[in-house]
Amino acid sequence: QQQVKQSPQSLIVQKGGIPIINCAYENTAFDYxxxxxxxxxxxxxxLIAIRPDVSEKKEGRFTISFNKSAKxxxxxxxxxxxxxxxxxxCASSSGGSNYKLTFGKGTLLxxxx
Amino acid sequence: GAGxxxxxxxxxxxxxxxxxxxxxxxxxxxALYWYRQRLGQGLEFLIYFQGNSxxxxxxxxxxxxxxxxxxxxxxxxxxxxTQQEDSAVYLCASSWESLRAYEQYFGPGTRLTVT
Numbered sequence: 506q507q508q509v510k511q512s513p514q515s516l517i518v519q520k521g522g523i524p525i526i527n528c529a530y531e532n533t534a535f536d537y538x539x540x541x542x543x544x545x546x547x548x549x550x551x552l553i554a555i556r557p558d559v560s561e562k563k564e565g566r567f568t569i570s571f572n573k574s575a576k577x578x579x580x581x582x583x584x585x586x587x588x589x590x591x592x593x594x595c596a597s598s599s600g601g602s603n604y605k606l607t608f609g610k611g612t613l614l615x616x617x618x
Numbered sequence: 619g620a621g622x623x624x625x626x627x628x629x630x631x632x633x634x635x636x637x638x639x640x641x642x643x644x645x646x647x648x649a650l651y652w653y654r655q656r657l658g659q660g661l662e663f664l665i666y667f668q669g670n671s672x673x674x675x676x677x678x679x680x681x682x683x684x685x686x687x688x689x690x691x692x693x694x695x696x697x698x699x700t701q702q703e704d705s706a707v708y709l710c711a712s713s714w715e716s717l718r719a720y721e722q723y724f725g726p727g728t729r730l731t732v733t
Contacts (some may be wrong), residue, residue, distance in 0.1 A: 534633055541724075548724030551723075594660055604674070604713075604723070608662075
């Protein structure tokens with residue numbers, strides 16, 4: 506049972522574009538929603554995270570939008586750069602089992618120069 | 619400071635052999651996690667340690683998989699009688715404590731290939 510559905514699988518944008526990656530979750534107990542960035546040959550690195558008490562969070566060029574009623578959250582990358590080319594994973598966890606992150610399948614982002 | 623390290627970075631083994639994968643967490647991190655990442659898939663939770671105990675082993679795929687942690691530091695993931703479906707990247711992560719599991723720092727992973 507896939508509890509976090511991520512789309513699209515891959516995404517190509519031009520430099521300066523705003524790629525958007527979407528995730529939907531099923532478990533209403535989830536209360537923490539991080540995004541991870543992974544470069545080839547490296548482990549994932551925490552990029553930004555949100556809790557359901559806010560609808561949006563910005564950190565630099567990265568923004569998470571959260572829609573609790575729709576059980577969806579998305580990552581927006583403003584003014585994307587070729588260096589942002591990576592695989593992005595959304596994840597979710599619940600307070601009772603905060604250690605157990607449930608990951609989406611990932612989105613391979615390519616930002617062309 | 620030093621991040622999470624894993625060894626070996628790559629491991630090729632024959633079907634039926636046992637393998638051991640090692641994880642050195644960030645010093646002082648009491649919580650440690652193992653994940654499996656199959657090609658084109660997200661990360662799959664395997665097991666987590668709080669100190670040297672493993673409160674949740676529910677993600678281990680079969681009894682061929684086991685893990686231990688000693689001295690609240692190094693952890694070893696052992697796969698016995700490897701099968702081709704065990705081929706994946708095995709990632710280790712650590713955090714200060716399990717209540718702050720979202721602040722997980724990942725190692726580079728061990729790519730396991732079973733031939």
